[in-house]
Amino acid sequence: MTLDWLLQHLFNGMTLNMFLQHLLNGISLGSLYALIAIGYTMVYGILRLINFAHGDIFMTATYFAFFGVVTFGMPWYVAFPIVLVMTGLLGMLVEAAAYRPLRDAPKISILISSIGASFLLENLATVIFGGVPRPFPTPEIFTGVVTLGNGLMVQKLIFYIPAVTLVFLVALLYLINKTKTGMAMRAVSKDHETAKVMGINVNRTISLTFGIGSMLAAVGGIMWGMKYPQIAPLMGVIPGLKCFIAAVIGGIGDIKGAVLGGFILGIGEIMLVAFLPNLTGYRDAFAFVLLIVILLCKPTGIVGEKIAEKV
Amino acid sequence: MLKIDNLVVSYGGIEALKGISMEVEDGKIVTLIGANGAGKSTTLRTIMGLVKPVSGTIVYNDRDLLSEKTQNMVCRGIALVPEGRRVFANLTVLENIKIGAFIRKDEKGIKQDIEWVYSLFPILEKRSWQLAGTLSGGEQQMLAVGRALMSRPKLLMMDEPSLGLAPLVVKDIFRIIQEIHKQGVTILLIEQNANAALHIADVGYVMETGKITLKGPGKELLSNEDIKRAYLGQSKK
Ligand SMILES: Nc1ncnc2c1ncn2[C@@H]1O[C@H](COP(=O)(O)OP(=O)(O)O)[C@@H](O)[C@H]1O
Numbered sequence: 064m065t066l067d068w069l070l071q072h073l074f075n076g077m078t079l080n081m082f083l084q085h086l087l088n089g090i091s092l093g094s095l096y097a098l099i100a101i102g103y104t105m106v107y108g109i110l111r112l113i114n115f116a117h118g119d120i121f122m123t124a125t126y127f128a129f130f131g132v133v134t135f136g137m138p139w140y141v142a143f144p145i146v147l148v149m150t151g152l153l154g155m156l157v158e159a160a161a162y163r164p165l166r167d168a169p170k171i172s173i174l175i176s177s178i179g180a181s182f183l184l185e186n187l188a189t190v191i192f193g194g195v196p197r198p199f200p201t202p203e204i205f206t207g208v209v210t211l212g213n214g215l216m217v218q219k220l221i222f223y224i225p226a227v228t229l230v231f232l233v234a235l236l237y238l239i240n241k242t243k244t245g246m247a248m249r250a251v252s253k254d255h256e257t258a259k260v261m262g263i264n265v266n267r268t269i270s271l272t273f274g275i276g277s278m279l280a281a282v283g284g285i286m287w288g289m290k291y292p293q294i295a296p297l298m299g300v301i302p303g304l305k306c307f308i309a310a311v312i313g314g315i316g317d318i319k320g321a322v323l324g325g326f327i328l329g330i331g332e333i334m335l336v337a338f339l340p341n342l343t344g345y346r347d348a349f350a351f352v353l354l355i356v357i358l359l360c361k362p363t364g365i366v367g368e369k370i371a372e373k374v
Numbered sequence: 375m376l377k378i379d380n381l382v383v384s385y386g387g388i389e390a391l392k393g394i395s396m397e398v399e400d401g402k403i404v405t406l407i408g409a410n411g412a413g414k415s416t417t418l419r420t421i422m423g424l425v426k427p428v429s430g431t432i433v434y435n436d437r438d439l440l441s442e443k444t445q446n447m448v449c450r451g452i453a454l455v456p457e458g459r460r461v462f463a464n465l466t467v468l469e470n471i472k473i474g475a476f477i478r479k480d481e482k483g484i485k486q487d488i489e490w491v492y493s494l495f496p497i498l499e500k501r502s503w504q505l506a507g508t509l510s511g512g513e514q515q516m517l518a519v520g521r522a523l524m525s526r527p528k529l530l531m532m533d534e535p536s537l538g539l540a541p542l543v544v545k546d547i548f549r550i551i552q553e554i555h556k557q558g559v560t561i562l563l564i565e566q567n568a569n570a571a572l573h574i575a576d577v578g579y580v581m582e583t584g585k586i587t588l589k590g591p592g593k594e595l596l597s598n599e600d601i602k603r604a605y606l607g608q609s610k611k
């Protein structure tokens with residue numbers, strides 16, 4: 064097998080199976096990034112705001128799951144839907160408390176408020192949940208490995224994550240492109256004032272956007288907890304930053320861009336470590352380097368927001 | 375139908391409207407003309423609740439309008455064709471039309487009205503799947519008017535619908551304004567094209583730097599010497 068041979072000789076003994084393993088890992092990490100990046104891009108699209116608290120909302124979702132399953136002993140299929148709803152409500156609460164009062168304030172004030180909301184959530188989590196990392200209660204059904212035809216052994220989770228992501232992605236795109244609510248969201252993202260004139264409740268539409276974005280972060284959070292089964296109050300910081308970068312790389316404001324950015328980042332990061340193990344320490348820096356390169360070459364991101372307004 | 379009394383609006387201390395009073399009677403075409411910066415758009419935006427006045431009253435069908443939120447204006451039968459069209463460039467033409475009926479629930483009626491808008495503006499039907507941002511200026515204006523009609527308004531307010539359009543398109547727009555009016559819609563029209571506006575208006579108001587300086591039947595204002603000089607580009611004979 065030529066690819067096999069190439070891999071072996073160029074990258075100190077990597078086999079095709081190992082390569083596939085990395086690719087699958089990259090796809091599932093990319094899925095998680097995509098789910099979180101969508102929240103950034105949706106909020107940016109509708110408010111032109113970078114919601115720095117988004118990574119912390121993601122973190123809080125994992126604690127909601129922990130308490131639901133461990134403390135209250137709920138079965139996962141009860142606990143997880145509740146986690147989605149609670150996280151959605153948390154996102155709406157953050158919007159109502161930290162952003163809505165500043166709707167007409169300068170952008171910089173809202174940005175600072177978002178950094179404040181992020182610190183608040185991180186510190187509240189440290190106080191309430193404790194700073195010591197906790198094990199994530201992965202339900203048994205999501206654990207285990209499967210052996211593929213060619214002897215490749217992978218976690219089942221590697222398949223679950225992209226599949227679940229796909230389901231939510233399809234649902235999201237349907238909501239946004241095919242429903243009246245989605246039409247209102249797109250209209251508000253273009254022009255708050257004219258949307259109001261049409262009779263659209265702009266505040267409710269924005270709130271809903273936060274709710275949906277936060278729910279997707281919760282989906283990502285739960286699966287993140289299963290894949291990297293340790294949760295801590297600051298666990299949202301780095302994924303948050305990276306997913307923000309993913310959203311920018313793809314073209315912030317565009318959902319497909321966020322998904323694309325998430326996958327590029329996830330797969331790129333895993334491959335970097337796989338092919339150039341010497342650079343493992345730079346794993347997190349990869350995102351930032353990629354961000355700089357993209358900003359230099361195509362500041363609007365890969366998909367980019369087209370601005371076509373006629374006089 | 376609509377009565378404005380002593381309306382004062384200021385932007386950060388600078389008065390844009392210095393106590394204007396005007397009235398739009400049911401079933402009429404009323405036009406508000408005036409030079410750039412006179413305060414015409416501010417008037418419409420204040421009616422819509424987009425700008426809060428310092429003082430004065432706006433009463434609509436005997437009920438206070440100033441305490442009403444912008445998003446509820448359309449429920450009360452007021453629609454606006456905003457200055458600069460403001461179509462949703464990222465939505466398709468059909469979606470833009472549908473969003474005008476956002477508050478309506480009668481699917482059947484909405485379908486009929488889409489057909490009605492298409493019959494007024496056949497070009498929109500041809501372009502229904504295009505993004506509104508790809509339309510020409512004139513087409514966008516038609517879309518903005520069609521969108522406003524979809525709420526089945528009792529009062530339709532239009533802010534310079536003819537601005538920047540080719541003469542032939544302007545004629546079209548004015549013809550359609552009259553057609554809409556014939557169907558029982560009251561119209562408040564802001565125009566820089568004073569000649570065309572006064573020709574179709576029952577009543578005209580002239581605005582100068584935040585004040586109403588003249589009021590009268592459209593035909594009468596057309597023959598007014600001051601207006602001829604200032605807005606119709608004709609010198610004194
Ligand atoms: N958002 C705003 N902020 C400050 N001043 C404004 C604003 N909008 C309009 N103005 C000022 O108010 C006055 C009236 O403007 P406008 O109502 O747009 O006039 P018109 O529509 O008759 O051209 C102008 O002097 C304009 O500069």
Ligand SMILES: [Mg+2]
Binds near residue numbers: 416
């Ligand atoms: Mg104006």
